[in-house]
Amino acid sequence: MIRVDDVHVAFGDVEVLDGVDLTVEAGEFVGLVGPNGAGKTTLLRTVNGALTPGSGEVFVGEERIHDLSSRAASRRVATVPQDTSVRFAFDVADVVAMGRTPHRSRFSSHPDRGAHVDAALERTETTHLRDRRVDTLSGGERQRVFVARALAQDAPTLVLDEPTASLDVNHATQTLALVRELADESRAVLAAIHDLESAARFCDRLALVHDGRIVDQGEPADVLTTEALETAFDARGVVTTNPVTDSPAVTTLPSTTGGGSRVHVLGGGETGASVVGSCWAAGHQVSAGPFSHDDAARSVARTLEVPVETTPPFAAIGRATVEAVSEQIAAADVTVLADPVIDPAATVCELADDAERLVLVESRPLAERNYAGERGRERYEALRRRASVVDADRVPAVLDEKPDAGKVLADD
Ligand SMILES: Nc1ncnc2c1ncn2[C@@H]1O[C@H](COP(=O)(O)OP(=O)(O)OP(=O)(O)O)[C@@H](O)[C@H]1O
Numbered sequence: 426m427i428r429v430d431d432v433h434v435a436f437g438d439v440e441v442l443d444g445v446d447l448t449v450e451a452g453e454f455v456g457l458v459g460p461n462g463a464g465k466t467t468l469l470r471t472v473n474g475a476l477t478p479g480s481g482e483v484f485v486g487e488e489r490i491h492d493l494s495s496r497a498a499s500r501r502v503a504t505v506p507q508d509t510s511v512r513f514a515f516d517v518a519d520v521v522a523m524g525r526t527p528h529r530s531r532f533s534s535h536p537d538r539g540a541h542v543d544a545a546l547e548r549t550e551t552t553h554l555r556d557r558r559v560d561t562l563s564g565g566e567r568q569r570v571f572v573a574r575a576l577a578q579d580a581p582t583l584v585l586d587e588p589t590a591s592l593d594v595n596h597a598t599q600t601l602a603l604v605r606e607l608a609d610e611s612r613a614v615l616a617a618i619h620d621l622e623s624a625a626r627f628c629d630r631l632a633l634v635h636d637g638r639i640v641d642q643g644e645p646a647d648v649l650t651t652e653a654l655e656t657a658f659d660a661r662g663v664v665t666t667n668p669v670t671d672s673p674a675v676t677t678l679p680s681t682t683g684g685g686s687r688v689h690v691l692g693g694g695e696t697g698a699s700v701v702g703s704c705w706a707a708g709h710q711v712s713a714g715p716f717s718h719d720d721a722a723r724s725v726a727r728t729l730e731v732p733v734e735t736t737p738p739f740a741a742i743g744r745a746t747v748e749a750v751s752e753q754i755a756a757a758d759v760t761v762l763a764d765p766v767i768d769p770a771a772t773v774c775e776l777a778d779d780a781e782r783l784v785l786v787e788s789r790p791l792a793e794r795n796y797a798g799e800r801g802r803e804r805y806e807a808l809r810r811r812a813s814v815v816d817a818d819r820v821p822a823v824l825d826e827k828p829d830a831g832k833v834l835a836d837d
Pocket residue numbers: 436441459460461462463464465466467468617
């Protein structure tokens with residue numbers, strides 16, 4: 426078990442940890458996430474005893490880590506450092522055997538290359554590297570060897586600083602799955618992990634570090650939010666749920682110089698969903714609907730926390746919904762009618778009629794559309810004459826242009 430109580434660490438005048446409290450129970454895998462320079466490495470180095478805090482205490486099990494000799498501390502905490510570069514020419518098996526040093530008699534001069542070392546090599550899939558010189562390995566191979574060394578150390582507490590930073594996608598997953606197993610075998614595990622999705626998938630809890638403080642901690646889905654991306658990482662993005670792992674999926678977007686228009690998206694389905702998503706990603710202020718409950722566009726709008734009007738299944742669009750959408754359209758700079766699949770003479774067309782500036786997206790030929798007789802056709806074509814007709818992927822750019830500059834008439 427690790428317990429960090431009100432820890433402060435400063436380098437010179439600069440306070441790098443500012444009152445950190447954190448507990449990791451035996452059997453628990455806690456991920457430290459946060460932007461560069463937040464203080465994650467400093468916290469891990471305080472937990473393993475390498476750094477002494479200016480104030481506050483760190484307990485590992487029942488003991489204060491800073492009261493222990495380095496040998497005794499190493500029997501309790503094994504570390505996988507961030508920097509695994511080596512300036513020595515040992516064989517891999519010798520490096521892993523160094524993990525046994527705190528358990529060896531002081532008088533033994535031979536490295537212990539016994540069962541612990543073999544098991545550690547096997548679990549980290551590095552047995553085939555055992556006779557290679559460690560300074561000839563790739564960064565990823567070396568990182569796995571350092572995990573093996575920590576494993577050979579057989580300590581009840583494990584501290585890892587970016588254990589997957591150099592690993593390919595397969596080895597990163599295998600390594601985190603192994604760390605998860607080590608926690609399940611009753612170790613207390615604390616790891617700094619930059620890959621937020623992996624951290625969320627494998628850790629029991631996340632602690633979000635920002636400016637030397639733990640600003641949030643808890644279950645991954647509660648800590649990883651769109652708001653956390655913004656406040657801690659200064660990143661634009663969205664957190665959804667990965668349908669395969671059922672854990673948070675994080676999409677971050679580059680900051681944008683465009684955007685800023687107010688846009689209402691009418692017409693749902695895949696096209697509406699893509700227009701809602703791309704306008705949002707481009708930095709426009711989006712509202713959307715009316716969409717039915719099971720519409721893909723509604724689901725995207727809700728994920729992005731975009732205001733969306735919803736109609737109940739198999740029901741006509743109610744009066745209150747029409748009024749709400751009319752208000753959104755009146756407030757919008759541009760209304761996008763995305764691939765209307767419903768009868769264009771109906772309410773959606775009437776709503777589009779009121780738009781000051783209208784953009785139409787048509788992903789299917791007009792001939793395949795369902796018109797409500799001749800009147801419907803006329804009505805839709807009247808809308809079309811005053812609209813810009815563009816491909817779905819051009820909509821965000823057209824919104825940045827002056828009215829009419831993006832007018833591209835379809836050729837059908
Ligand atoms: N020995 C040191 N002397 C002076 N400043 C230091 C020292 N070690 C770390 N710092 C500073 O402390 C702050 C926290 O560093 P730390 O390495 O703990 O951050 P981190 O969250 O692990 O970052 P990263 O994600 O980039 O690895 C940084 O501003 C860093 O420059």
